[in-house]
Amino acid sequence: MDLELSPEQRRLRTEVIAFARAELGHDVAADDQAGRFPSQDWRRCADFGVLGWPIPQAYGGSGFDPLTTVVALEALGYGCRDNGLVFAVNNHLWGCAIYLMLHGTAEQKERYLRPLATGSLIGAHALSEEQAGSDVLAVATTAKRDGDGYRLDGSKCFVSNGPVADVFIVMARTGDRAAGQDHLSAFVVTSDMPGVAVRRERPKMGLRTAPMGVVTFDGTPVPAANLLGREGSGYRVFAATIDWERAFMFAPQVGAMERLLEASVRHATSRHQFGQAIGGFQAVSHQLADMKIRLELARMLLYRVGWLKREGRLALLETTMAKIFVSDSLVQTASSAMTIHGARGYLTEDGIERELRDALGGPIYGGTNAVQRGVLAELLGVSGALHHRGPR
Ligand SMILES: Cc1cc2nc3c(=O)[nH]c(=O)nc-3n(C[C@H](O)[C@H](O)[C@H](O)COP(=O)(O)OP(=O)(O)OC[C@H]3O[C@@H](n4cnc5c(N)ncnc54)[C@H](O)[C@@H]3O)c2cc1C
Structure with a gap:
């Protein structure tokens, strides 16, 4: 694997960072406090092409290969201080558009993928239910045959983008759980279909600019x-798609780690106590060293996934490792940034506490890291590590 980025990828990285810094996240502190979706920034992302980066040009996207997509998303996460906005973009791409890209018919792609690529429709993934979190096969929403189609009944929770989404990828039961994994089917459901109701979820800790909903x-x-x-x-549709979500959703987190490292180095070299810069204390400098190690390892894992996917190779082991390592690393890095900034990190003004709140969701969404460690152990041949089959 060649770790050197091409001149085009380096140029893209520079352009994305410049765009994100200039155009996005200027009101993030207020938006975060109000729990407000930054719709103007979303529109700017659409105009810049972000919402169609991995989508084929034939459907109005940029057609970036997977490695280039990782590079672009990492740059977005680095340049944009609004992690919630970036998370909303990720849900649109990896919770919705990717399902249509990989499994949609030509008609579904024309009807839904094209407007998703240009940002005229917003996508979301409605999978979780009150009783079906890690245990995806416990989904209770039903889709019963009704004439030429189906009739959908049930309720989904924790749906990121839910309150602003037009298109949902919905998992529902079309059979009996005794049928093993074959009792579930995936549907494309739009918010304007009769009987679809969306309300905001209860308030959440972080990523507050990405609205979360309950969809019934x-x-x-x-x-x-x-x-x-x-x-x-x-x-099977879910299992064949989730590895994209697991890895690519976390590419921007590598950018966030770099942003936090730079802010921490700046603070460690400019803040003086006991007559010297605090970075001179080993307790501080070693944290910076560990932040750098985590950043580079996370980046290598992500780029390797991007490369494997570009080559059309299996990457389940690597995507699982990337999901666990990147999300855990960002939490550690945000926590170190807080420690290094002292009380200033704890105040809302500098945004460090927001970064930590935002980071804490990563080990939960996309399949909890505990469950992912079980998946990894099973991939290593340790059967029974998950106690049952069919987790996310
Ligand atoms: C910020 C955020 C955004 C989200 N966005 C979406 C979305 O857009 N769409 C959507 O459908 N869902 C979304 N979710 C929900 C998310 O996918 C679920 O929270 C996740 O799958 C875990 O389910 P749960 O919260 O019900 O936890 P549970 O499954 O109840 O797990 C609780 C605890 O038990 C542990 N546990 C459970 N089973 C096992 C096992 N077999 N082995 C070891 N430990 C286990 C878990 O690791 C966890 O620590 C989001 C969640 C968050 C936090």
Whole structure:
């Protein structure tokens, strides 16, 4: 694997950073406090092409290969201080658009993927339910055959982008759980279908500019043309897509780690106590060294995933490691940044406490890191590490 970025990728990185710094996240402190979705920044992302980066040009996207997409997302995470906005972009791309890219029919792509790529529709992933978190197969929302289509009933929670989304990828039961993994099917559902209701989730700790919702379906008629894949293939559709979400969702977090490291170096070299810069104390400098090590390892893992995906190779082991390592590392790095900044890090003004609050979601979404460690152990041949089959 060649770790040297091409001149085009380096230029893209520079352009994305310049765009993100100039155009995004200027009101993040106020938006975070108000729990407000920055719709103007979202529009700017759409105009810059962010919402279609990995989507083929044939459907209005940029057609970036997976490695280039990782580089662009990392640059976005580095340049944009609003982690919630970047998270909303990620949910749009890796919770929704990627499902249509990989499993959609030509008609579904034309109808949904094209407007998702240009940002005229917003995407979300409605999978979790009150009783179905890590245990995806416990999904209770039903899709019953009704004439030519299906009738959807149930409720989804924790849906990122939910309150602003137009298109949901929804997992529902079309059979009996006794049918093993074949009782689930995936559907493309739009917010304007009859019986779809969305309300905001209860307030959350971080990523507050990415709105979260509860989505309910009350006898929602869904045409058979909106089935993603075949009836009963929902879990396979999910399993074939989740590794994209696991890795690519976390690319911007590498950028955030670099931003936090730079802020911490600046503070450690400019803040003086006991007559010297605090960076001169080993307790501080060693934290900076560890932040740098985590940053470089996280980047290498992510780039390796991007490269494997570009080559069309299997990357389940690598994406699982990337998800765990990058999200845990960002929490440690944000915590170190807080420690190094002292009380200033604890105040809202500098935004360090926001970075820590935002980081703490990473080990939970996309499949908790505990469950991912079980997946990793199973991939290493340790059977029974997850006690049952079918976790996210
Ligand atoms: C910021 C954020 C955004 C999210 N966005 C979305 C979204 O857009 N769409 C969506 O559908 N969902 C979303 N979620 C929900 C997320 O996917 C779930 O929170 C996650 O899958 C875990 O489910 P749970 O919270 O119900 O925890 P549970 O499954 O109840 O787990 C609770 C604890 O038990 C542990 N645990 C459970 N099973 C096992 C096991 N087999 N082995 C070891 N430990 C285990 C977990 O690791 C965890 O520590 C989001 C969550 C967050 C925090």
